[in-house]
Amino acid sequence: xxxxxxxxxxxxxxxxxxxxxxxxxxxxxxxxxxxxxxxxxxxxxxxxxxxxxxxxxxxxxxxxxxxxxxxxxxxxxxxxxxxxxxxxxxxxxxxxxxxxxxxxxxxxxxxxxxxxxxxxxxxxxxxxxxxxxxxxxxxxxxxxxxxxxxxxxxxxxxxxxx
Amino acid sequence: xxxxxxxxxxxxxxxxxxxxxxxxxxxxxxxxxxxxxxxxxxxxxxxxxxxxxxxxxxxxxxxxxxxxxxxxxxxxxxxxxxxxxxxxxxxxxxxxxxxxxxxxxxx
Numbered sequence: 001x002x003x004x005x006x007x008x009x010x011x012x013x014x015x016x017x018x019x020x021x022x023x024x025x026x027x028x029x030x031x032x033x034x035x036x037x038x039x040x041x042x043x044x045x046x047x048x049x050x051x052x053x054x055x056x057x058x059x060x061x062x063x064x065x066x067x068x069x070x071x072x073x074x075x076x077x078x079x080x081x082x083x084x085x086x087x088x089x090x091x092x093x094x095x096x097x098x099x100x101x102x103x104x105x106x107x108x109x110x111x112x113x114x115x116x117x118x119x120x121x122x123x124x125x126x127x128x129x130x131x132x133x134x135x136x137x138x139x140x141x142x143x144x145x146x147x148x149x150x151x152x153x154x155x156x157x158x159x160x161x162x
Numbered sequence: 163x164x165x166x167x168x169x170x171x172x173x174x175x176x177x178x179x180x181x182x183x184x185x186x187x188x189x190x191x192x193x194x195x196x197x198x199x200x201x202x203x204x205x206x207x208x209x210x211x212x213x214x215x216x217x218x219x220x221x222x223x224x225x226x227x228x229x230x231x232x233x234x235x236x237x238x239x240x241x242x243x244x245x246x247x248x249x250x251x252x253x254x255x256x257x258x259x260x261x262x263x264x265x266x267x268x269x
Binding site: 063064065118122123124125126128129131134135138139142 | 183184185186187196198199201202216218220222249250252254255257259261263
């Protein structure tokens with residue numbers, strides 16, 4: 001007759017693993033949100049660093065590209081952040097960090113906020129490029145990853161200690 | 163590395179390139195190249211971080227300009243390997259504006 005093996009004391013481990021399995025989605029969502037907040041803060045700072053100038057340069061400089069106008073910079077202020085998470089219950093958790101949807105009133109016309117941000121970030125045929133959003137994204141990547149790991153670790157530890 | 167990339171772009175005959183900005187933009191195909199900021203690039207093997215620069219190439223073409231864009235992309239591929247991408251496209255004043263971003267060492 002083959003010998004059997006009985007293990008005892010695994011109830012706690014079973015509970016923890018079961019709870020971790022159920023909480024995996026919310027943990028990932030919380031970590032993603034915290035990481036996205038780091039990038040969103042970097043975007044908000046990026047708006048502050050946008051250089052502004054007059055619409056037309058004087059004299060010999062008149063044909064040169066201009067910088068963003070003060071009112072364009074003001075229109076982007078407060079328009080960066082994190083969009084709502086998708087919550088369809090699927091395995092993927094998505095959010096968007098960046099500039100808001102919608103329009104702002106500029107020069108008497110509605111202008112898409114994303115279009116304005118893109119024009120400043122990438123430049124146009126008449127405006128200097130100021131890649132402040134691209135720079136913010138690159139610079140905050142490592143910090144965002146570190147925050148996500150820290151958040152996930154803390155939440156998993158909470159479950160383990162219950 | 164950056165200097166070689168710049169030289170190769172400036173040698174193209176179907177498009178005129180300038181570094182940073184044009185004082186007066188040409189009416190035909192034209193572009194700019196510039197270094198934008200210093201960045202850290204991850205070295206996947208040992209998580210060592212290399213200091214590199216991120217720059218951009220802006221290409222303005224009359225019409226679609228696919229042939230010109232292909233020439234620019236071939237040069238980026240040659241000098242930056244896989245460290246480049248088409249970041250945005252936009253129609254501006256009857257020209258197509260492509261913005262490429264790349265990472266490169268500056269020697």
